[in-house]
Amino acid sequence: MTNLNFVENGALRLPPGFRFHPTDEELVVHYLYHKAQSLPMTLPIPEADVCRSDPWDLPGDLEQERYFFSTMEIKYPNGKRANRTTTSGYWKATGLDKRIIGSQNKQLIGTKKTLVFYRGKPPHGSKTNWIMHEYKLASHNKDMGNWVLCRMFLKKLAKNGGMKDEEMFKVEKTRPVLYEFIGGARKFDLNLEGDVSSSCSSGVTKADEDEVNS
DSSP states (O other): OOOOOOEETTEEOOOTTOOOOOOHHHIIIIIIHHHHTTOOOSSOOOBOOGGGSOGGGSSSOTTSOEEEEEEOOBSSTTOOOBOOBOSSEEEEEEEEEEEEEOTTTOOEEEEEEEEEEEESSTTSOEEEEEEEEEEEESOOOGGGTTEEEEEEEEOOBGGGTSBOHHHHHHHHHHSOOOOBOTTOOOBOOOOOSSOOOSOOOOOOOOOOOOOOOO
């Protein structure tokens, strides 16, 4: 039987009509565990230095979900925190890790961490729409290495017709802005066509979620 190769130029390539949509459990059991144990896999997933690379520099179609195996680099010699600093920014964990429970044995088999990419340097980076899910095995030994499985994608903004953060930036630069100052009732007439309501909402930024240590 011919051994098919689905990795091309460092990215996963499937024949037309095929889609790769595994569940969290399948990613942990059939791919990450097999990688850590050097077992054969149904479909090869490429390796990449994900946490040290800008998301747009990694191989594959940026408009599609991309999957990579990567190894964890510890930031400090005596710590457990991963180094996720890239050339243009950094990956920041958000929320709590999701526990992945096996459907057969009902035991903890892995965890899923959600990370967001920020441009710049912490703690003053600019949040983007790049999202990464990082899968880890619940337990491993030294012989299994320090492998993680990363699922990366660009979050679409549904309320703006699915535009990406770069496209939204261009729109915001050309859109007229109304300002309202808390200290007084003064309004600015921007000579916009049509009626403009005298009541304008002041901008409120939503605080970023606390980073969860690895």
